[in-house]
Amino acid sequence: MNTFVQALGWTLLHFLWQGLLIAGATALVLAVLRNARPEARYAVGCGALLACLAWPAAGLYLRLAGSDSAMDMYAGGLLPAALLAPNSLPDMSTLLRAVVGVWALCAALLAARMALGMLWIQRSTSQPVGRNAHWQARLSDLALDAGITRPVRLRVVRDIASPLAAGIWRPVVLLPASLVTGMPPELIEALLAHELAHVRRHDYLINLLQNVIESLLFFHPAVWWISRGVRTEREHIADDFAARQLGEPRRLALALSELERLQFSTHHLAIAANGGVLMSRITRLLRPAPQALNWKAAVLLLALAGACLGIYGQAVAADTARKADGRPVLDFGTCAKPQYPADALQAKQTGTVNLSFQVNAAGKVEDSSVVRSSGHPALDEAARSGIAKCTFKPALAAGKAVSSPVQIQYVWTLE
Structure with missing residues (x-):
């Protein structure tokens, strides 16, 4: 296998x-x-x-x-x-092959989903600013107030229900077209301030790593539970930042309550304002209280x-x-130091040889082999031949001598 x-x-x-x-x-x-x-x-x-x-x-x-x-x-x-x-x-070769096969297939599907999400974001960010120059200017002003010096682009798209932030080097905020026409401007600004908090903290990069971990360890509920908590706290941090920037948490809470009426569109590769549980976030902004x-x-x-x-x-x-039964113990009295090959000595060759072998119930070495070469075949063979002449005190199982695998390293040095 x-x-x-x-x-x-x-x-x-x-x-x-x-x-x-x-x-x-x-x-x-x-x-x-x-x-x-x-x-x-x-x-x-x-x-x-x-x-x-x-x-x-x-x-x-x-x-x-x-x-x-x-x-x-x-x-x-x-x-x-x-x-x-x-x-x-017992031997689990078949089970292990099945486990790895199913894991690889599911991880590949989740990776493909990630790639499609990134392509969707790339396509959305490639749209021209057009007649939304007003909101682009307002976003730039909010970014400066938030201490963000790099340009932040804004794109108005139709197929999302909540603003979201994406991008690492060239961040972009995607604004739903339905909000531009259906929400008061001051509430839209509150949501934009929330997204700028994600941009300022580079949350998109952390979110990408989070998605990679979810894709690799998708089979464990603990990963999803921890990851959900991370997303919730990330939204709380962005809420607090936006509330400080706006100077009025109530405005952000009103904006979030408007989002509650819209259909959720979750793009996990981006940072959306509808992340976390909206009602708990609204309550936290308006009436913060100790958690029992x-x-x-x-x-x-x-x-x-x-x-x-x-x-x-x-x-x-x-x-x-296992430790009580012990491992094979080398009887140093039966071993002589391996002889340095003459050619290797003349060429001043050195290195470390990793050997693997079996010590049978009689304490004799069997099936010795080189696991990792020193880089010099003559040194490898000298070490293997030398260890084959040694005698060990065999391992014990339930008080009886048994065959046991052993790995050792032999270092060839010149003094």
Whole structure:
């Protein structure tokens, strides 16, 4: 079976419990910060999303590296090795191939959806300003008031129901044509101030990364829950910024209430003013109040934490049993230092050889091979031949000697 497919399959399966742990920790922190500024909760959510990406990425890298020492370093002090590489499980080649195949297909479809969204935004931004020069001038004035020095373009389009911001280097605000004719100008300005807050904070770039994480880890509800929270807090931050710029939160609340009557058009690759729950945002602007702790959610969180601790406990028990049985131990008295090949010594060749072999129940080396070459075949073969002559104290399982795989590194240096 392809090594990459196997490593990726295990990585995806392990993220099922890893995502639960990240979600549980995030929920605890958010509960503590429920009455803090939205910037704090936003930072926690973004950090949790990055952890959702970084943790499986690190696990995939270490599985591909295939190093026991790397596995132990990754697991030690954080997670038992049994959770990282469950070698005691039966052969799951067919299941892993199916998992990777379905994941790749779904991720490709979501990536295509992202690409179509970006093409739609590009097509919308290519429209001429035309007779909307008045709103372009007003947007430019609002941008200067918001401290935005780069030009911000405005385009009026028909197939959206809410203003939205897009673009990184050349930001653009898309304004629905229905709002230009159906909403008072002062309310449109309030919505534009909200979109400029997204432009000023470069939220479009963060939102793109957020969509990438959602596309890669679409199968885990924790990712969608964390991501929804990030979008909600992002809208709260933009609301607060716009309210400060306008000097009257009520005007923005009135503008949002008008949006509630329109059909939602959600383009996740852009930052829209109708993001989050509109009624809760309106209430927050008009009557901000401390948030009470949701005890029902707390009970669910405790159950989730208990399940994660149960998984961790089982892994610790398995890891403890594995370590109690021990690994093969080299008997140094049976080994002689590998002889430096004469040609390699004369050419002053050096390098590190990664070897893999099996130690049978009698402690003898079998099936030795070079996993990673030193770059010099003579050094590789000398190291492999040298280790083949060694004797080990075999690994034990339930008190009986068993065959066990071993990986080592041999470093050739010149003193």
